[in-house]
Amino acid sequence: MTTPEQPIVKERAPARASDSDTNTLPSTSKLNAKNINFFYGSFQALHDISMDIQSNKITSFIGPSGCGKSTFLRTMNRMNEALRNTRVEGDLLLDGENLLGMDVTYVRRRVGMVFQKSNPFPKSIFDNVAYGLRVNGITKKSIVEESVEKSLTRAALWTEVKDKLHKPASALSGGQQQRLCIARALAVEPEVLLLDEPCSALDPIATLKIEELLFQIKDMTTIVIVTHNMQQAARLADYTGFFLLGKLIEFDDTRKIFQNPNKKETEDYVTGRFG
Amino acid sequence: MRHFEQELEKLKSKLLEMSALVESAIYRSVQGVVEKNEELAQQVLRNESRVNQLEIEIDDAAISLLALQAPLAADLRLVTATIKINNDLERMGDLSVSIAQSALALIKEPVIRPLIDIPHIAGLAQGMVRKALDAFVNRDPELARSVLASDDAVDNMRTASYHELISFMATNPQQIPQALYLLSVIRNLERIADHATNIAEDVLFLVKGIDVRHHNEERSAVPQR
Numbered sequence: 001m002t003t004p005e006q007p008i009v010k011e012r013a014p015a016r017a018s019d020s021d022t023n024t025l026p027s028t029s030k031l032n033a034k035n036i037n038f039f040y041g042s043f044q045a046l047h048d049i050s051m052d053i054q055s056n057k058i059t060s061f062i063g064p065s066g067c068g069k070s071t072f073l074r075t076m077n078r079m080n081e082a083l084r085n086t087r088v089e090g091d092l093l094l095d096g097e098n099l100l101g102m103d104v105t106y107v108r109r110r111v112g113m114v115f116q117k118s119n120p121f122p123k124s125i126f127d128n129v130a131y132g133l134r135v136n137g138i139t140k141k142s143i144v145e146e147s148v149e150k151s152l153t154r155a156a157l158w159t160e161v162k163d164k165l166h167k168p169a170s171a172l173s174g175g176q177q178q179r180l181c182i183a184r185a186l187a188v189e190p191e192v193l194l195l196d197e198p199c200s201a202l203d204p205i206a207t208l209k210i211e212e213l214l215f216q217i218k219d220m221t222t223i224v225i226v227t228h229n230m231q232q233a234a235r236l237a238d239y240t241g242f243f244l245l246g247k248l249i250e251f252d253d254t255r256k257i258f259q260n261p262n263k264k265e266t267e268d269y270v271t272g273r274f275g
Numbered sequence: 276m277r278h279f280e281q282e283l284e285k286l287k288s289k290l291l292e293m294s295a296l297v298e299s300a301i302y303r304s305v306q307g308v309v310e311k312n313e314e315l316a317q318q319v320l321r322n323e324s325r326v327n328q329l330e331i332e333i334d335d336a337a338i339s340l341l342a343l344q345a346p347l348a349a350d351l352r353l354v355t356a357t358i359k360i361n362n363d364l365e366r367m368g369d370l371s372v373s374i375a376q377s378a379l380a381l382i383k384e385p386v387i388r389p390l391i392d393i394p395h396i397a398g399l400a401q402g403m404v405r406k407a408l409d410a411f412v413n414r415d416p417e418l419a420r421s422v423l424a425s426d427d428a429v430d431n432m433r434t435a436s437y438h439e440l441i442s443f444m445a446t447n448p449q450q451i452p453q454a455l456y457l458l459s460v461i462r463n464l465e466r467i468a469d470h471a472t473n474i475a476e477d478v479l480f481l482v483k484g485i486d487v488r489h490h491n492e493e494r495s496a497v498p499q500r
Contacts, residue, residue, distance in 0.1 A: 230347065231345055234347070258347045258348060258351070259347075259348060259351060259352065259484060260348065260349075260352070260484030261348055266348075267348050267349060270347040270348045271346070271347055271348050271349060271350050272277070272279065
């Protein structure tokens, strides 16, 4: 969990002075992975992954089970470190800073995560969303209330729960619980939001609500989503990466990946001729 | 073979049946004009309903595939190219009917001199149609490109023939009705060549994922990073 002495307002990477002085466009990448290798014990799960994740865009990772897409996603907020006997090599930069060398709670405040299975705390709806703020030392009632409403509104849940904020979160439907988890993640205003198959247990209507809310919030945060649903990747993502056997086979504009991919492996996977 | 691939094969074979029907309709309608072959011209009129029926069946099958199977990448390009080629083929079928009707009107009239370059234009247009369809069947981008290159030649021949016919009408006003039928035949052949060009462009989209329409030689159909 986060430590109170860390400021809730994040230090953003300073704009590079040279950007305005020269004709070069400012870099819009939020995260840069360079030659990332990841090991579970002696098993190498990721091989030499390099990619730029663009700011305020939705990037999706697709690929068969066990291809490394979730492992790579989890590397981006250091979730894999909770597992024993794992090792990561390479560089992962967040706004140009070494993410792998930062304080882990600081990383997780800047890079939020939503999981496949919604995991609300056994608390009220309100307290779930307020949780991140309180552990960060924000306790003033009016600020917390305002932030909870804002986060629930962004997560497209406010109108459904505003009259039962103090009811247990567990009383919500699966789709509502997942949106609550997104609201909880958004409350601390993360710069990056990672989602690991967030809709795999949801019905199509709940799925569309999540997708709509991701569109709504992408001007505020950079989104990376792992999905098994290729139509979801096609609908949502600006950029799509295809992983296979721990390697990033192809990473490109989503339309390119789904209309005319460069690599045969990608073509075989997206047309269902894989394996 | 997966169910989806079987459906895709069915779609392709329907389009090939449509191609064969339209190609022979063009041939027969041209023979109606050039050889005054009434039977072949009549066959074109009789076969029109089958072409129309196939157009509907192909669109229906393609839309079902899009709705139910959500094809991607090469499969997506195949289904969308099929819808467009289907439309071009149906138009070519209509143009053949129009040529066949001109043929039937001209059959009872004496051949006028100069007979204009109709056999030559027809040969070029038919060659373009055959190459475009072969390029589709064999997924041959080079053959498709050769069709694009022929389009200007047909346009030039049409313009030359127009001038010739206008001069002919000025000096032989009693034969203006026949000349107008020939004018219509030339125009329809030139349009058939245009549709063959469209099909060749669709083949390039299908095989290479590039959009060369309206001389966009370098434009990719999907964005490049």
